[in-house]
Amino acid sequence: MNQVIERQAIATDLMLQASGLNVYYGESHILRDVDLSVPSGQMVCLIGRNGVGKTTLLKTIMGLLKPRTGKILLEEIPITNLSTDRRVKLGIGYVPQGREIIPRVTVKENLLLGLEALPGGRKGNEEIPEEIFELFPVLKTMLSRMGGDLSGGQQQQLAIARALMGKPRLLVLDEPTEGIQPSIILEIEAAVKRIIAATGISVLLVEQHLHFARQADKYYAMQRGGIVASGSTRDLSQEVIQKFLAV
Template sequence: MLKVNGINVFYGNVQALFDVSIEVGDNEIVSIIGANGAGKTTLMKTIMGINRPAKGDITYNGEIISNLKAHLVVGRGIVYIPEGREVFPQMSVLENLEMGAFCKKYSKAELDRHVEEVYELFPRLKERAKQLAGTLSGGEQQMLAIGRGMMSDPRLLMFDEPSLGLAPVIVDEMFDAIVKINRTRKTPVVIVEQNAFMAMSISDRTYVLEVGHIVGSGPSQELLNSPDIKKAYLGG
């Protein structure tokens, strides 16, 4: 479905990604792990068209998308749930969800149906539909960010640090929701995450990113048992 082929990305004269290649297949959950500064968010933003690769290309369902602007990438069905949630704090929960459907030309009935699907996934959001997003807890804001992403009926979901700043019990809830989305909707998922164990425990395959380089990849369960991965990322 998604193929990143040998991309190099720069910020000015500083190179952030070096010949990075990853693939995401239909219905897969793929995790990308690495320390702060490894280039994980840069990779996500490059896929989304926010950054442009100086070399290499990105294809999605056979179409090169690395020359597209971000709103056109979203229009192709790729949705990015950013680090830090980035909800609209002065808008209500419902208004935030409606903003997630901005690029879609839904009828009122279609819009309502998508909202109800989000409420079914996160009942707490329905209880707080009229509440300002900025007054929600961190966990509720993460639910809202995911729900807002779901409103555009994504064909590929990308999560950037979904566990950031959340209590462990809420982290479990978020990852359960990600698995549910993948399994019930058959939506491929990419997770960029510092919590390597959580990401690898729910993913099919994992890529390891270090200082802009892919230094390892393979089935997640195999990498979970790798002594090098345990030492570097799992505290083992």
């Protein structure tokens, strides 16, 4: 039976709050006392050079890695010990680094698989809402193509669209523009901004491109597994940019 998990609407100004996270791969200490929060309705960008632990932090938030210490709250609900599936059903949409769309099924089926994230699961006769195609028009013309036949940029748009099918409250994006050509980067950036404006969703973004990172309200900079700087992106200094972003 499909367990329906209630999405409680709790008035809080923080969508996500992670505190005191320490995460290890075997004996290697990767995340060190990480505190990070995402205010409701805002976009937060996590920056830092390769290998500093950004993906590890997102995987921990998604429950793919278990922290040795620390806790994670989603709108004040403790999720630290919940499975990834429960977290997704509580409203976290995740687009992992490298996209991970399913190459051997159609674009339409890839999108419909996103419905599994809804609290009641997938019903079987759903259609894809028009809003998805308003955000990513290219997908409408490619519904019957195999996911694997799409370009990198199109696959990334498909991966984000699939996450949106589950109507998340928090969208977690791990380097959505990695390896993608500049014109498509701007399209993805514009789509994310439109998603925020249209739905009030909160976004946690790992991003190396300065222009996209600057669209966030707030940033955190990571070095060797710890948060070493944070603040409003308006105050993102040239020094921080040069130290933490690949520009």
